Amino acid sequence: GTQVTPISAVAHKLMNNASIMYLNISGNTVSLQDAHLLASVFAKNFAIKKLHLTDNKMGGREASVLFESFKNNRTIAELFCGTNAIGDVGATALSSLLEINGSLRRVDISNNGIGSTGGTALANALAKNKHVQELNLSYNMLGSDAGCRVAAAIKDNPALEKLNIA
Numbered sequence: 001g002t003q004v005t006p007i008s009a010v011a012h013k014l015m016n017n018a019s020i021m022y023l024n025i026s027g028n029t030v031s032l033q034d035a036h037l038l039a040s041v042f043a044k045n046f047a048i049k050k051l052h053l054t055d056n057k058m059g060g061r062e063a064s065v066l067f068e069s070f071k072n073n074r075t076i077a078e079l080f081c082g083t084n085a086i087g088d089v090g091a092t093a094l095s096s097l098l099e100i101n102g103s104l105r106r107v108d109i110s111n112n113g114i115g116s117t118g119g120t121a122l123a124n125a126l127a128k129n130k131h132v133q134e135l136n137l138s139y140n141m142l143g144s145d146a147g148c149r150v151a152a153a154i155k156d157n158p159a160l161e162k163l164n165i166a
Contacts, residue, residue, distance in 0.1 A: 005028075005029070005031070005034060006025075006028050007025060007028055007029075007030055007031075007034040007037070007038065008033075008034055008037055010023075010025055011034070011037040011038050011040075011041050012037075014041045014045055014048075015040075015041060015044070015045070017045070017047070018045070018046075018047045019047060020047060020048060021047055021048060021049045021050065022048070022049065022050045023048050023050070023051050023052065024051075024052035025052065025053060025056070026052045026053065026054040026055050026056065026080075027054070027055050027056070028056050029056060029057045030053065030056040030057065030058045030062050030066075031062070032061055032062055032065070034062075035058070035061075035062035035063075035065040035066055036065055038066060038069070039065050039066055039068065039069035040069070042066065042069040042070060042073050042076070043069045043072055043073065045073075046073060046074070046075045047075065048075060048076055049075055049076060049077050049078065050076075050077065050078040051076055051078065051079050051080065052080045053066070053079070053080065053081045053084070054080050054081065054082045054083050054084070054108075055082070055083040055084065056084055057084065057085070058081070058084040058085065058086060058090075059084070059085050059086065059087070059089075059090070060085070060086050060087045060088070060089025060090040060093070061089065062086075062090075063081065063084065063086035063089070063090030063093060063094070064089060064090055064093035067090070067093040067094050067096070067097045068093065068096075068097075070097050070101060070104075071096075071097055071100060071101065073103070074101070074102065074103045075103060076103060076104065077103055077104060077105045077106065078104075078105060078106040078107075079104060079106070079107050079108070080106075080108040081107075081108060081109050081112070082108045082109060082110040082111050082112065082136065083110070083111045083112070084111075084112050085112060085113050086109065086112045086113070086114065087112065087113045087114060087115070087118065088114060088115050088116075088117040088118035088121075089118075090109075090112065090114075090118070091109065091112070091114045091117075091118025091119070091121055091122055092117065092118055092121040094107070094109065094122065094125075095118075095121035095122050095124065095125035096125070097125075098122070098125035098126065098128075098129045098132065099125045099128050099129060101129070101131075102129075102130075102131045103131070104129075104131065104132055105131060105132060105133045105134065106132075106133065106134040107132060107134070107135050107136070108135075108136040109135075109136065109137060109140075110136045110137065110138040110139050110140070110164070111138070111139040111140070112140055113140065113141065114137065114140035114141065114142060115140070115141050115142065115143065115146070116141075116142060116143040116145060116146040117146075118140075118142075118146075119137070119140070119142035119143065119146025119147065119149065119150055120145070120146045120149055122135075122137070122146075122150060123146065123149035123150040123152070123153045124149075124153075126150065126153035126154075126156070126157050126160065127153045127156040127157065128156075129157065129159075130157060130158065130159050131159055132157065132159060132160055133159050133160060133161045133162065134160075134161060134162040134163075135160065135162070135163050135164070136162075136164045137150065137163075137164060137165045138164045138165065138166045139166070140165075142165065147165050150163070150165055151163070151165065
């Protein structure tokens with residue numbers, strides 16, 4: 001049968017819950033199966049405004065599944081996804097989301113092993129997204145070229161108030 005994990009237990013409870021606006025499921029393990037389950041929740045649950053997914057041992061594939069589900073979700077305004085391992089795959093998926101999503105205001109993807117490819121994709125998305133106010137990319141491996149591209153994207157994004165690429 002299907003193994004019940006802390007993430008799957010929470011996801012099942014959230015399927016029909018429209019009152020929880022803040023969800024912190026940090027410090028767990030998000031498997032690919034859990035990511036798909038959470039994605040089905042986030043595709044339907046439009047109450048959650050603040051989501052913490054920090055330190056969940058999440059890789060690029062899991063992050064991509066989740067970020068794809070946010071494309072139809074216009075209520076999540078704050079996404080904290082630091083200290084995972086989303087890498088360039090997850091950063092590129094987040095970039096696709098940022099190009100079309102107008103609800104995300106604060107995004108933390110610090111300490112995720114994001115390199116030049118992911119950094120460049122994020123820079124391109126930031127140039128198109130006029131809603132993100134705060135982006136934390138610290139403790140990644142963007143490299144100077146992608147770091148400069150991200151910094152240059154500030155001029156195209158008047159909403160961006162805080163950028164951390166330390």
